[in-house]
Amino acid sequence: MxxxxxxxxxxxxxxxxxxxxxxxxxxxxxxxxxxKPEDNEKETEQVDEDVSEEEGSELSFPTEVSNKAExxxxxxxxxxxxxxxxxxxxxxxxxxxxxxxxxxxxxxxESLFAYDGDYQITNDGAAEYEISDDKKTITITIRDGVKWHDGEPVKASDLLYAYQLLGHPDYDGSRYDFMIENVEGMPEYHEGKTKEISGIEVSEDEKTISITFTEATPSVLSGIWAVPVPRHHVGDVMNGEITMEELTSxxxxxxxxxxxxxxxxxxxxxxxxxxxxxxxxxxxxxxxxxxxxxxxxxxxxxxxxxxxxxxxxxxxxxxxxxxxxxxxxxxxxxDLDLAFTYIGFKLGKWDDEKKENVMDPNMKMADKKLRQAMWYAMDNETIGKELYHGLRFPATSLIIPVFETFHDKTLETPSYDPEKAKALLDEAGYKDIDGDGFREDPEGNEFIVNFASMSGGETAEPIAKFYIQNWEEVGIKVELVDGRLHEINSFYDMVRADDPKIDIFQGAFGTGSDPDPSGLYARNSPFNTFRFVSEKNDQLLADGVSEKAFDQEYRKKVYDEWQAMMAEEVPLAPTVYRYYLVAANERVVNYSIEPxxxxxxxxxxxxxx
Incomplete structure (x- = not known):
């Protein structure tokens, strides 16, 4: 060092x-x-109270309080x-x-469904389900006695309403993803060509709803939307009682x-x-x-x-x-968290008219060798060990270790290697021409990377400065946007708006319970704030939720290829995976985080x- x-x-x-x-x-x-599912369930073991500070993946904690009092x-x-x-x-x-x-x-x-330890829906929730032989239709039946807080029964049409909101032409949220778009007739409804969603049917007694998908997908068991919206309470957008804009506020x-x-x-x-x-x-x-x-x-x-x-x-x-x-x-x-931290690289902008991400080859971070070099320059192991007591550990893949079947443990990705970072920068034409210790861009112009990061306690700023120093050691000049950290809400507002001041940013994702990564990285995903798109990315994400992906070996092969591609392209560099910790007062009983x-x-x- x-x-x-x-x-x-x-x-x-x-x-x-x-x-x-x-x-x-x-x-x-x-x-x-x-x-997220009602139960944030993960496979874990209940072990003794202390925790090893060795490699993060070997840490373990108790998952249930010991107090058994009445x-x-x-x-x-x-x-x-x-x-x-x-x-x-x-x-x-x-x-x-x-x-x-x-x-x-x-x-x-909560969701109408309960979830098992593999994040698959079960029949133990407020509704039961059946899937058709062709795996394209799921029929959901709500149990008797499931009521909204005002005493009204939860109806199948309340779940229909959630889909009507998610697919509405005026919906500007972030959850119009593959599993919503895959509903039969949803694209036509989303484009305003029809007022009905042809793939959704509600029974006359309002107890049962059937949802038919255009393509059969294994995500029906882990990524289906099953959270109804109380139409009678919030107001009905469909009959003009309230607009989408009025509803959200x-x-x-x-x-x-x-x-x-x-x-x-x-x-x-x-x-x-x-x-x-x-x-x-x-x-x-x-x-x-x-x-x-x-x-x-x-x-x-x-x-x-x-x-x-x-x-x-x-x-x-x-x-x-x-x-x-x-x-x-x-x-x-x-326990291991359904989340990870990352450094994101701005590669384009969101096209609000087309509702999709568009890459721009003129962006400052467009050269993938530059992005790879910045990943090699980051000392994530020190961050995890010294600042987080081993409770965070270097991340490699964009599919987190919680998804054991699909997380590629063998994937070779950049780890801290300043000399490798320097070599990549040299290859890409980023060289220190004037001898001031910082590299100029390939055209010989001053090169400064503008870095946005969130505030949040006293370690946020030292960590941001540590990464800035990592990059300085390989000759990249990095400065904080506006010379400071930004509060979480304003930070994400700037990132989502593609503020031109931002070249790179440090954020964190909660991944949700479905291993399908398209909700974060698809061409039409607003969460893809890196604005990375490619035909190969489109194809692999589609293959991962295709009917063939019911074969787990096939799906793993697809996701292995996708993880390798993203490690090569580096629209974002995952920094650390993490454990979440819960403190329970000694008087707490009947509390567990065990799946x-x-x-x-x-x-x-x-x-x-």
Whole structure:
């Protein structure tokens, strides 16, 4: 490691030690990409409480609290949403984009389906399903007694309404993806050529809905949209009662949302807290808690709040792990996260008229050798080990390790190698002509890369500066956009708007539960903020969800090829995979993050004396 970089790392770690001693620090935030299943289920093992700080993939944590005491009959629980920004407040699964809003939604709304440990739908949820012999039609039957919080029954036409919103010509959200477009007749409806979606039929008794797809796909079991929208509550776009624009900003979504989950929204303090009350008519049975409070807690304050017992549950940042271990009134649970962090490269723009991404060969980051070099220059292992205590570890593939069948463990991708980075830059024509230590572009012009990154606690800025130093060591001059970090909401607003100030950016994705990556990287995906497109990418993404992909070996072969292609093209460089950590107060009972456990569902959560 060059002396200059070593000195930066040493100073970074010194600063970090002060941060940790002061109980500060926070992970970066994530932008959630897809609807998550009701149970965020993963294969894991329950082991002893301590955690090894060796290679990240070998870490393991307990997944269920040890307290087995009798719960209080009408208990109250306080859960922290650890964030240095307010939640945005788009409290509907069709329209939300950011993880903190999902953290609110999960308590009052849910999918009609339950999910198993492989993220496949089961018949244990609020609805049962059958799939036709040709695998193109799924028939969904809602159980008796499934009610919205206002007492109205959940109807099959409410699920139809979700599809009508997702495919509406005026829908400007991010979830018009393959599984929506694949519904028979959806493209014609989306283009405004018809008012009906021919592939969806609702029974007269409103209990059953059948959805027919143009192509049979294995994603019907892991990526199907099964979250209804209460048409009677939010208003009907289809009959002109409300417009799409009015709907997304309405009080029925932002202040008074309803669902059919275990708790109903009693009061919202916008951006700050939500009071949930027990929904006695919940279809699974009476929830254990009488009330649940979800409140935003600043990352600098979460450890003190846990220590005082003001918070019962909190998913806390990895850089607070050592502080959390010192608290004797909590247990720490953990598992691999459905998320990863990345450095994205701006390669084009979003064409709002065509609703698709368009690459621009004149973009500053257009040369893939430049992008590869920047990946080789990043010391992600040091970030994971030294700043996150081994709770983050170098990422290789864009299909995360949670999807064990499809994650290519053998894929060779860039790891920290400054000399390789320098060689690639030389090959691409980026050379230091004037001797100032920074490379000029192939035409001999000054070359500065503008880097956007999110704020969020005290480690965000040191990490951004560490990467900037990594790139400086190979001769690339990188500067923060506007000379500072940006708050999460404004950050993603700039990224999605293709702000010309941004050449590269550091973000994070919540991947959702479907291994199909098209929701993030397809030509028509707004989440593809890198704006990367290619015919090969189109074909591989299509092959991965084709009828042939019901053959798991074929699907793995397709995704292996796709992972290799993306590692070669580098529209984004994955930096670290991560563990998520939950602190549970010692009075918490019936709480688990273990896949398949009843205690992983909020209606079972409880507290003891």
């Amino acid at each position: 060059a002396k200059k970089q070593f000195m930066l790392l040493a100073s970074l770690l010194l600063v970090l030690s002060v941060f940790l001693a002061a109980c500060t620090g926070k992970d970066d935030k994530e932008e959630s990409s897809e609807t 719960p209080i009959e009408d208990g109250e629980m306080t859960v922290a949403l650890v964030s240095d920004s307010p939640f945005e407040g788009t409290l509907n699964r069709v329209f939300y984009t950011k993880g903190p809003d999902y953290d609110v939604i999960q308590y009052f709304d 309405s009080d029925k979504i932002r202040k008074n949302p309803i669902g059919f989950g275990p708790y109903k929204v009693a009061k919202i303090v916008p951006g700050e807290s939500v009071l949930f009350e027990r929904f006695d008519d919940y279809w699974r049975g009476k929830p254990a808690l009488k009330t649940l409070v979800l409140k935003v807690v600043n990352s600098a304050s979460i450890m003190e709040a846990l220590k005082k017992g003001d918070i019962d549950l909190a998913e806390f940042p990895a850089d607070q792990y050592l502080n959390a271990k010192e608290l004797d009134n909590i247990e720490i649970l953990g 398949g456990s009843e205690n992983a569902r909020p209606w079972k959560w409880a507290v003891s004396e």
